[in-house]
Amino acid sequence: MRRRLIPTGDAARPVAFAEAPKAVPGPTEALVKVEAFAPNRGETFLLEHPRPGYLPGKDIAGLVVQAAADGSGPDIGSRVVGHPAQGGWAEYVAVPTHALAVLPDTVDSARAAALPLAGITALRLLRTAGSLAGRRVLLTGASGGVGHYVTELAVGAGAELTAVTATPVRGERLAELGAQVVHEVAAAQGPFDVVLESTGGPDLPAALAKVRPGGLLVWFGQASRTPVTLDFFDLLGGPEGVTIQHFHYAGAPYGPDLAALVSLVEHDRLHPEIGRTAPWAQTADTLVDLRERRIRGKAVLLTGGTR
Structure with missing residues (x-):
């Protein structure tokens, strides 16, 4: 036993x-x-x-x-x-x-x-977002494991990333990695080419309003545990042609992504x-x-x- x-x-x-x-x-x-x-x-x-x-x-x-x-x-x-x-x-x-x-x-x-889970999520999330070089990115709920990996990888890929954290202490490491850190979505200076949204509740519609016309919002979590309410008429008054995409990391095989993450750590590119x-x-x-x-x-x- x-x-x-x-x-x-x-x-x-x-x-x-x-x-x-x-x-x-x-x-x-x-x-x-x-x-x-x-x-x-x-x-x-x-x-x-x-x-x-x-x-x-x-x-x-x-x-x-x-x-x-x-x-x-x-x-x-x-x-x-x-x-x-x-x-x-x-x-x-x-x-x-x-x-x-x-x-x-x-x-x-x-x-x-x-x-594994946080790293694979970050890799696959950034693939979903596409090339980030020179693009403005907003990341909510950024102080967890996924947020740290997304920040380091996105900044390393050339993104101008703004990270939303609940407190200054939780944002210290993200700032060291090259993110601009704010503590509520309303304080983020848009518009953004890509929004990576993980908290749900009122943050999603607030973040959606900061997407540029034709931009992308990828919804990958609901850490607040509060359901999202979207008002169609508010959407009409916001940026035009925004894509909202649901994301979930799951889907085998995981081995190749794990090997990629290990290689990044080994070569001092992911911490x-x-x-x-x-x-x-x-x-x-x-x-x-x-x-x-x-x-x-x-x-x-x-x-x-x-x-």
């Missing part, structure tokens, strides 16, 4: 340790000994009312202890970063080989674990912003702090023996 974290349904202590059989990988899966994992804020919401059988954990790094039976993916002994569908907050997890990438010695497990690193015994407290926005960037939990 091995330990894993399971949902409790208790908002104050969202997970607890339990004994479980060691994961059994399918033919196209590798068995990974987890060294580090990184929760995402969206997972904290799922834990409030967990569905039956839900096992949290989508971002992990560790060591392959059993290679896939079909011969695909990394060999036994390989250090890897992975993006399983669920179940990564455990000592061992079976991961499809299309959702793994090998780690070089220069990228440690903690930084690697901070990459995971880790606001907390702690042993996995502190996962419940960390989840509460992540949910309540008391952690800037990513949180990483260590199971022990990380490299």
Whole structure:
């Protein structure tokens, strides 16, 4: 039997340790000994009312202890970063080989674990936005893991980026990365060629009003947990011909994007912003702090023996 974290349904202590059989990988899966994992804020919401059988954990790094039976993916002994569908907050997890990438010695497990969901989201979001060189970009909800990656990658691609954060402290690192930081959408100096909107509620229509005629708004989240209301007549009075595009990062394979992210970190072009690193015994407290926005960037939990 091995330990894993399971949902409790208790908002104050969202997970607890339990004994479980060691994961059994399918033919196209590798068995990974987890060294580090990184929760995402969206997972904290799922834990409030967990569905039956839900096992949290989508971002992990560790060591392959059993290679896939079909011969695909990394060999036994390989250090890897992975993006399983669920179940990564455990000592061992079976991961499809299309959702793994090998780690070089220069990228440690903690930084690697901070990459998958937020990093893949950032890469795919920026591909959706198209070429950003010389373009004005507005990013809302910018102080989380996705926001840090989008900021660094977009500025590196030549964008003039304005980032919206709730407080000056949460915007400090984004300013260091080259963003202009404001603390409400109304303070952003438009118009913008592209708006990347992740908070929903009243922020989306406010951001939409700042898009240039013919520009693009990509809606990729609702972190405020407040539904959006759009008034058709307000739209008529705003910029003409704006495209509103829904975005969701999901869609396998994830391995190539993970490998691209690892390469960016290895070559000092992407720097995971880790606001907390702690042993996995502190996962419940960390989840509460992540949910309540008391952690800037990513949180990483260590199971022990990380490299």
